[in-house]
Amino acid sequence: MTATDQKPVIVKVPTGHPGLDQILRGGMPIGRTTLVTGTAGSGKTIFAMQYLVGGIRDHDESAVFVTCEETPDSIRENAESLGFAISGHEADGTWTFVDATYDPGIEEEVVGAFDFSALIARIRHAVTTTGATRVAIDSLGALMTRYDDAHIVRREMLRVSNALRAMKVTSILTNERAQEQGEIARFGVEEYVCDNVLVLRNTLAEEARRRTLEVLKMRGVDHLTGEFPVTILPGQGLVVLTLEGTALDAESSTIRIHSGLDALDEMCAGGMFRDSISLVSGATGTGKTLLVTEFVDGGASRGERSLIFSFEESRAQLFRNAAGWGRDFVALEEAGTLRIEAIYPEMRSLEDHLVAIMNAVDEYQPTRIAIDSLSALERISTERSFREFLIGLTSFIKHRQIASLMTATARTLLGGESLTEAHISTLTDMIILLRYVEMGGEIRRGFAVLKLRGSTHDKRIHEFTVDGSGMQIGGPFRGVTGILSGAPRSVAEASPDLEIVSQMFDADGGLR
Amino acid sequence: MSTGLPSCETDAGGSGGTHHFRLFVAGESPRSSRAISNLTLLCQRAIPDAHKIEVIDVLERPDLAEAAFVLATPMVMRMQPLPQRRAVGDFNDLARLAAAIDLHAPDTRDETAS
Numbered sequence: 036m037t038a039t040d041q042k043p044v045i046v047k048v049p050t051g052h053p054g055l056d057q058i059l060r061g062g063m064p065i066g067r068t069t070l071v072t073g074t075a076g077s078g079k080t081i082f083a084m085q086y087l088v089g090g091i092r093d094h095d096e097s098a099v100f101v102t103c104e105e106t107p108d109s110i111r112e113n114a115e116s117l118g119f120a121i122s123g124h125e126a127d128g129t130w131t132f133v134d135a136t137y138d139p140g141i142e143e144e145v146v147g148a149f150d151f152s153a154l155i156a157r158i159r160h161a162v163t164t165t166g167a168t169r170v171a172i173d174s175l176g177a178l179m180t181r182y183d184d185a186h187i188v189r190r191e192m193l194r195v196s197n198a199l200r201a202m203k204v205t206s207i208l209t210n211e212r213a214q215e216q217g218e219i220a221r222f223g224v225e226e227y228v229c230d231n232v233l234v235l236r237n238t239l240a241e242e243a244r245r246r247t248l249e250v251l252k253m254r255g256v257d258h259l260t261g262e263f264p265v266t267i268l269p270g271q272g273l274v275v276l277t278l279e280g281t282a283l284d285a286e287s288s289t290i291r292i293h294s295g296l297d298a299l300d301e302m303c304a305g306g307m308f309r310d311s312i313s314l315v316s317g318a319t320g321t322g323k324t325l326l327v328t329e330f331v332d333g334g335a336s337r338g339e340r341s342l343i344f345s346f347e348e349s350r351a352q353l354f355r356n357a358a359g360w361g362r363d364f365v366a367l368e369e370a371g372t373l374r375i376e377a378i379y380p381e382m383r384s385l386e387d388h389l390v391a392i393m394n395a396v397d398e399y400q401p402t403r404i405a406i407d408s409l410s411a412l413e414r415i416s417t418e419r420s421f422r423e424f425l426i427g428l429t430s431f432i433k434h435r436q437i438a439s440l441m442t443a444t445a446r447t448l449l450g451g452e453s454l455t456e457a458h459i460s461t462l463t464d465m466i467i468l469l470r471y472v473e474m475g476g477e478i479r480r481g482f483a484v485l486k487l488r489g490s491t492h493d494k495r496i497h498e499f500t501v502d503g504s505g506m507q508i509g510g511p512f513r514g515v516t517g518i519l520s521g522a523p524r525s526v527a528e529a530s531p532d533l534e535i536v537s538q539m540f541d542a543d544g545g546l547r
Numbered sequence: 548m549s550t551g552l553p554s555c556e557t558d559a560g561g562s563g564g565t566h567h568f569r570l571f572v573a574g575e576s577p578r579s580s581r582a583i584s585n586l587t588l589l590c591q592r593a594i595p596d597a598h599k600i601e602v603i604d605v606l607e608r609p610d611l612a613e614a615a616f617v618l619a620t621p622m623v624m625r626m627q628p629l630p631q632r633r634a635v636g637d638f639n640d641l642a643r644l645a646a647a648i649d650l651h652a653p654d655t656r657d658e659t660a661s
Contacts (some may be wrong), residue, residue: 135618143622144647147581147636152573153605153617161608178618 051089054275073235134366249505266386317469567627582621585638
């Protein structure tokens with residue numbers, strides 16, 4: 036064997052799925068065949084359509100779609116609802132159907148040996164007359180199950196796959212599988228016949244559908260492994276959710292912004308960072324939505340575009356709340372510096388919510404975003420989906436250099452942490468705690484900055500009140516301990532020296 | 548056309564034949580030849596003076612294959628009389644071919660080209 040230093044350079048073809056391109060670090064190898072396998076309803080046809088449409092739209096590549104299951108009319112119709120104008124592409128010659136659907140009206144009996152030369156000739160004809168470089172066959176199974184002879188079926192699969200390679204097109208072959216896990220092949224050979232294998236899954240976990248995509252095999256291409264969440268949206272098709280900007284390469288800003296509350300700016304040594312992810316945690320009624328209102332108003336009333344995603348309260352409620360705190364959200368929305376999206380969490384899957392948030396951000400280009408609350412979203416999802424959602428959301432927000440404030444509802448009224456917190460705390464730059472404090476027979480409220488990355492901050496627990504002009508943060512609780520655990524008690528009574536000791540470490544009376 | 552196939556069109560009994568078959572094959576493969584001779588043999592037995600066999604090479608005329616939605620070759624289509632009937636394969640069993648395309652001929656067994 037002669038060793039060569041030359042590494043074959045693999046030219047990659049973008050797949051029409053930006054998320055998948057990220058997983059494949061650029062796309063699929065040119066000129067190869069890729070098997071896309073999945074159970075019924077896992078999105079194989081949409082995947083194939085989108086691959087072709089992506090080529091037409093973004094890369095001037097013509098496409099041939101070999102349909103074996105749904106008629107071209109039905110494909111056109113479905114495509115339309117997803118936002119793919121196939122008829123238009125057909126008219127300008129960039130999309131060609133090869134109709135290999137089964138017509139039950141025509142009897143076709145098998146007498147002896149045959150092969151798929153005619154189908155291959157038709158595909159080649161479509162490819163050469165249109166100069167197509169992308170081909171999809173949907174689906175291999177529908178084509179092959181018409182013929183009983185397993186030996187012929189296997190041989191013909193190989194013939195079709197080889198013919199596609201010989202045509203130098205980059206092709207996708209879809210195929211059904213019976214189960215979500217286990218055997219890939221239905222005919223025992225599909226995964227060997229194709230160069231690459233992608234698996235689409237549509238599993239039922241905790242009564243929720245969870246779609247994923249996995250790259251099982253991609254010859255010669257370094258790719259990310261594991262299952263990635265997928266969603267199917269009208270107007271967009273199949274969306275593969277990955278971590279935008281590949282997680283931690285987002286730039287860190289040192290620019291501070293007004294939090295909406297002067298006292299909070301002071302506690303944070305000059306305001307929150309422009310690209311920071313902040314979490315507010317507190318029991319119900321502690322003032323989380325109020326803090327959101329202050330945060331959004333702090334930007335919107337200064338001409339910064341702010342976006343609220345409300346999953347607990349309706350628009351009308353938000354307007355009323357704001358008015359009660361002396362803020363005019365109606366005027367801000369009219370002025371174009373505020374946009375409110377209110378939707379019940381149950382209306383969409385978590386993946387769809389994430390895409391909706393991303394779309395709204397892309398469309399509206401806000402500098403601030405508030406999400407109220409994460410706990411409401413957590414309610415509709417499995418633990419794993421929620422974790423992926425949070426990672427996806429926070430990396431997206433960081434990448435766009437947007438200041439964000441998200442709320443989480445603590446499970447107990449006094450003290451306690453929320454489940455949401457446990458997932459998100461490491462992803463946040465700032466955590467604010469709002470707590471009920473029971474003292475001397477009355478309920479008071481405490482405000483603390485628990486964590487602030489990249490800056491010093493006031494570590495004391497401040498008392499705050501709510502009045503007709505919003506949140507008023509007052510001085511710190513003195514001589515009280517145990518607020519965070521939900522059982523405050525006066526330390527002055529227990530040890531008169533403690534306050535003196537604490538003041539020794541608190542000489543400047545504020546920031547440290 | 549330069550298929551070099553044994554016969555591109557055979558028209559026994561003049562253009563007014565009662566049966567018209569269109570046979571799609573792919574190139575000059577042994578499988579193509581077998582299909583042509585088996586179909587011809589059956590027709591000569593069953594309807595010697597009233598058939599027309601039109602052979603189409605899909606490699607040369609993919610457009611015709613497209614128009615007729617042909618997937619597998621060899622494939623014979625009975626164009627006349629209607630309704631259309633189709634059979635796929637090299638027709639190694641004349642009795643079954645006869646049934647498939649609705650031709651009834653006696654004593655066709657064991658004489659197939661294979």
